[in-house]
Amino acid sequence: MDWPMALMLIFGCLLIFMATGMPIAFAFMLSCVIGSILFWGGIVGLEQLAMSFYSSVTSFSLLPVPLFVLMGCIIFESGIGMKMVDAVDKLLGRLPGRLSILAIGAGTLLGTMVGISGGTIAILGRSLVPEMAGRGYKKPMTVGPVVASGALAVLIPPSALAVFMGAIGRVSVGKLLVAIIVPGLLLAGLFCAYIIIRCMLQPSLAPSYKVESLPVVTKINITAKYILPVGFIIFSAIGVVFVGVATPSEAAALGVMACFLLAAVYRKFTFSMVKKSAVGTIEITVMVFVIIVGSISFSRILASSGAITGLIDLATSLPVPPIVIVIATQLVVLFLGCFMDPASIVMIAAPMFMPIISALGFDTLWYSTMLLINIQLGLITPPFGLDCYTMKALAPPDISIGDVFRSSMPFLGIGFLVIGLLMLFPQIALWLPGIMVK
Amino acid sequence: MKSIAKFWTVFDRTIGVMMAVSSALVVLIAIAVTFDVLMRYLFSKTYAGLFEITEYSLLWITFLGAPWIMKNNGHVRVDLIVNKLRPRKRALLTIIADFISIFLLLTMTWYTAGLTFHDFRTSFTLSGILMAPKWPIEIIIPIGFFLLLLQVVRHTLYHVKGLRTLSVDAFDTGGEI
Amino acid sequence: QEKDKPEILSMVIFLQDIPPGNFFTHLFIDKVREISKGKLVIRLVGGPEAIPATDAPAAVQRGSVDMANAMVAFADTLAPGVDMLGRAEYSPEELRKRGVVKFVQDMFAKSGVYYLGASSPSKPQAQTAIYLKKEVKTIKDFKGLKIAASGGSQKAFLEGLGAVCVPIGFPDYFTAMERGTVDGYNIGIPGIQDFGLTPVTGYMLDELFSSCGSGWLINLEKWNGLSREFKDVLTRAAIETEIEGVVEWEKIVAGVKKDISAEGVKIIKFSHEDSIEFYRTYRDRMGKDDLERSPENGSKLQRLTLNPEFHRLK
Ligand code: NA
Numbered sequence: 001m002d003w004p005m006a007l008m009l010i011f012g013c014l015l016i017f018m019a020t021g022m023p024i025a026f027a028f029m030l031s032c033v034i035g036s037i038l039f040w041g042g043i044v045g046l047e048q049l050a051m052s053f054y055s056s057v058t059s060f061s062l063l064p065v066p067l068f069v070l071m072g073c074i075i076f077e078s079g080i081g082m083k084m085v086d087a088v089d090k091l092l093g094r095l096p097g098r099l100s101i102l103a104i105g106a107g108t109l110l111g112t113m114v115g116i117s118g119g120t121i122a123i124l125g126r127s128l129v130p131e132m133a134g135r136g137y138k139k140p141m142t143v144g145p146v147v148a149s150g151a152l153a154v155l156i157p158p159s160a161l162a163v164f165m166g167a168i169g170r171v172s173v174g175k176l177l178v179a180i181i182v183p184g185l186l187l188a189g190l191f192c193a194y195i196i197i198r199c200m201l202q203p204s205l206a207p208s209y210k211v212e213s214l215p216v217v218t219k220i221n222i223t224a225k226y227i228l229p230v231g232f233i234i235f236s237a238i239g240v241v242f243v244g245v246a247t248p249s250e251a252a253a254l255g256v257m258a259c260f261l262l263a264a265v266y267r268k269f270t271f272s273m274v275k276k277s278a279v280g281t282i283e284i285t286v287m288v289f290v291i292i293v294g295s296i297s298f299s300r301i302l303a304s305s306g307a308i309t310g311l312i313d314l315a316t317s318l319p320v321p322p323i324v325i326v327i328a329t330q331l332v333v334l335f336l337g338c339f340m341d342p343a344s345i346v347m348i349a350a351p352m353f354m355p356i357i358s359a360l361g362f363d364t365l366w367y368s369t370m371l372l373i374n375i376q377l378g379l380i381t382p383p384f385g386l387d388c389y390t391m392k393a394l395a396p397p398d399i400s401i402g403d404v405f406r407s408s409m410p411f412l413g414i415g416f417l418v419i420g421l422l423m424l425f426p427q428i429a430l431w432l433p434g435i436m437v438k
Numbered sequence: 439m440k441s442i443a444k445f446w447t448v449f450d451r452t453i454g455v456m457m458a459v460s461s462a463l464v465v466l467i468a469i470a471v472t473f474d475v476l477m478r479y480l481f482s483k484t485y486a487g488l489f490e491i492t493e494y495s496l497l498w499i500t501f502l503g504a505p506w507i508m509k510n511n512g513h514v515r516v517d518l519i520v521n522k523l524r525p526r527k528r529a530l531l532t533i534i535a536d537f538i539s540i541f542l543l544l545t546m547t548w549y550t551a552g553l554t555f556h557d558f559r560t561s562f563t564l565s566g567i568l569m570a571p572k573w574p575i576e577i578i579i580p581i582g583f584f585l586l587l588l589q590v591v592r593h594t595l596y597h598v599k600g601l602r603t604l605s606v607d608a609f610d611t612g613g614e615i
Numbered sequence: 616q617e618k619d620k621p622e623i624l625s626m627v628i629f630l631q632d633i634p635p636g637n638f639f640t641h642l643f644i645d646k647v648r649e650i651s652k653g654k655l656v657i658r659l660v661g662g663p664e665a666i667p668a669t670d671a672p673a674a675v676q677r678g679s680v681d682m683a684n685a686m687v688a689f690a691d692t693l694a695p696g697v698d699m700l701g702r703a704e705y706s707p708e709e710l711r712k713r714g715v716v717k718f719v720q721d722m723f724a725k726s727g728v729y730y731l732g733a734s735s736p737s738k739p740q741a742q743t744a745i746y747l748k749k750e751v752k753t754i755k756d757f758k759g760l761k762i763a764a765s766g767g768s769q770k771a772f773l774e775g776l777g778a779v780c781v782p783i784g785f786p787d788y789f790t791a792m793e794r795g796t797v798d799g800y801n802i803g804i805p806g807i808q809d810f811g812l813t814p815v816t817g818y819m820l821d822e823l824f825s826s827c828g829s830g831w832l833i834n835l836e837k838w839n840g841l842s843r844e845f846k847d848v849l850t851r852a853a854i855e856t857e858i859e860g861v862v863e864w865e866k867i868v869a870g871v872k873k874d875i876s877a878e879g880v881k882i883i884k885f886s887h888e889d890s891i892e893f894y895r896t897y898r899d900r901m902g903k904d905d906l907e908r909s910p911e912n913g914s915k916l917q918r919l920t921l922n923p924e925f926h927r928l929k
């Protein structure tokens with residue numbers, strides 16, 4: 001089968017199955033059934049598929065997902081989250097959309113410890129979103145910022161995906177980890193600016209209720225009582241990585257213990273709280289992992305089909321000016337992001353693109369920074385946007401998957417804006433490595 | 439009729455217990471990993487097998503919990519298109535999706551069970567420190583798929599009944615029973 | 616018309632299709648095409664993004680792909696004890712002369728797989744190194760060091776050195792080294808570049824160990840269905856790759872050393888006595904471990920692959 005046929009068939013199946021409204025995980029698995037018969041040697045391909053299911057979730061690097069959900073659940077169930085949100089409300093006073101900005105801020109902070117994006121969404125989606133909804137925040141200002149915050153996880157070191165990309169694309173990992181910082185902060189800044197402007201234009205999205213101005217002593221008191229403890233949780237999980245106690249994948253476990261500890265201090269550590277948190281954790285983890293089981297195998301079959309290599313060859317052999325090739329390859333990645341998981345895209349795209357980009361005379365460090373953001377944005381593009389699915393799993397039932405995708409759209413747009421800015425001003429990525437790394 | 443009702447009661451209890459085990463597992467992992475990290479940092483002692491056990495647990499967590507989530511209609515779906523259809527068409531589409539799902543789960547149960555049996559017969563050993571046999575670990579996959587299958591059959595029966603009586607209600611809830 | 620069409624074999628590889636790691640694969644593929652004058656062609660399906668390294672041997676066994684450049688560690692169920700090839704003290708060429716390839720072929724045949732030969736050949740015991748954050752001057756300095764080892768590989772050896780084997784995953788290596796969660800890691804020599812670890816590595820301990828642990832596997836039915844001529848083509852390509860590859864491996868290692876030295880990684884060696892003790896620890900600990908893991912084939916394989924006169928022992 002030639003690659004355009006294979007591509008159409010495999011993507012077509014996935015879209016049709018998804019459209020029937022069956023669980024997304026099933027849609028992926030069905031496409032896998034068809035794909036494995038076609039590309040893994042006929043009926044024996046189904047045995048290979050069965051094998052693939054096993055190896056898709058038995059991976060230690062997935063451990064932070066359930067553990068961050070668990071942290072979020074404990075913070076929520078023990079009422080710590082509510083108290084902290086109260087405190088932020090009191091402290092930040094009249095800032096439009098302040099809780100949404102809190103989400104971005106917390107996402108950036110968490111980004112300094114999490115290497116995968118599902119993690120920040122898991123913890124914020126569980127602890128923050130219900131509180132925001134309770135205070136009358138509308139969907140674009142609750143789920144949108146939380147999903148967006150996930151993108152920041154891989155753009156602020158440590159970032160497993162950046163290390164992976166650097167290694168496979170033969171770009172200096174040290175430089176890449178530094179190069180992503182400014183674009184990551186720029187992204188965070190633009191997210192905040194967007195939130196503030198949108199809330200000023202549409203105040204109903206994030207109601208600004210009257211907040212009495214508080215004396216400084218009260219403010220300090222509130223901070224000490226409710227903000228610092230949560231800071232303690234976050235710091236204990238970030239800190240253990242930075243002082244070299246735990247690896248990024250292990251750190252969340254210590255974060256969970258910090259949450260239990262804090263709940264105990266607040267006298268909320270009960271069997272029923274632990275049970276509720278654990279059950280809530282499993283509900284979300286299972287939804288996400290079942291999708292991962294299907295989608296990882298789907299990516300593997302796609303990689304075996306030769307369709308992607310064909311598509312990439314086409315994009316890189318166009319008789320056009322070099323910068324158009326850069327844009328074309330980024331568009332291919334954007335397209336792949338609609339259907340595949342980030343790690344698979346890195347494995348396929350990085351080794352194929354880097355030599356070409358380098359031959360065209362471009363800086364591969366600059367290019368991989370754009371590539372990384374682009375691949376990351378694939379997590380919020382429909383129809384397969386794992387971060388949006390994670391958010392949907394976490395969110396109250398009245399939020400549909402369509403709501404999640406729609407709320408994330410403006411943030412997706414800002415992401416593309418940053419890629420565009422990078423394309424016009426490579427210094428955004430290259431400046432910091434230039435002065436920090438020799 | 440009574441025995442069928444009895445069957446579903448037992449079924450519900452089974453997937454409830456599986457869900458409880460899954461929930462306990464996640465807390466246990468958090469405790470075990472913390473303990474190991476601290477032992478390693480403070481006393482340079484580590485239980486190297488924990489890494490593998492954690493990986494296996496992630497598989498068990500997933501497939502132990504999946505049937506229960508299915509019953510509570512928790513699996514993420516794309517409802518953009520379905521929601522735009524008229525009730526009758528929507529009901530039909532849902533039932534078609536049900537039957538396709540049944541086909542999928544039958545296939546998956548069969549092949550994952552086959553693989554487990556094959557690995558049992560050939561005593562497939564996982565590479566790693568523990569040298570664990572693979573079949574007792576992967577057996578949860580066919581079990582999970584089979585229980586998912588039963589639950590989807592149950593949904594389908596409910597949907598078909600709803601189609602006959604044209605009770606839109608059955609579809610609005612996505613068939614929560 | 617039909618006659619002119621080349622016979623095509625599909626193949627997966629256990630690492631990404633990028634240099635230097637993919638050198639041997641392409642050497643082999645090119646040789647097959649050349650020797651057969653284009654009548655036999657190997658089509659590369661992809662790397663672990665297509666079929667994960669753990670699943671590749673089984674994929675060959677059931678025929679999802681025709682062949683694989685696979686890590687034998689993941690084929691240990693198909694051919695119990697085959698992982699011990701990594702402890703061999705002869706070059707691939709010598710192993711072939713000693714009948715090891717035949718022995719391994721017989722082991723694999725029972726599982727429906729044909730073994731062609733070593734796919735990343737080198738001189739014996741020259742493939743893996745321990746990379747460190749801080750300098751070790753003597754073998755005693757290993758006491759208490761935390762060494763990352765993906766999948767717990769070489770655990771018995773590391774513990775023999777008095778070190779702690781920390782089985783973390785590759786995605787965590789960088790941060791774990793950067794923050795000092797581990798003091799070092801044990802990896803195939805080019806692995807420092809494959810995983811971008813140069814900036815967080817201080818020292819390369821140039822006391823190497825382990826031999827080629829990967830091989831060309833073909834589905835046995837597919838193999839039996841090939842003409843005599845094509846079988847010869849594949850065998851010849853494998854033998855030539857084994858011989859030429861040894862030279863290439865030296866070049867790859869020299870290239871890695873040059874690159875990482877330029878980026879500030881110091882290359883260190885033990886004294887002669889410590890060097891011998893280091894290797895002996897490896898040999899004894901892993902040898903004992905191998906026998907426990909594969910009682911049936913273990914002692915036979917050790918007789919075939921271990922060299923009492925090996926130069927690293929004196
Ligand atoms: Na990060």
Ligand code: NA
Binds near residue numbers: 337386
């Ligand atoms: Na996407």
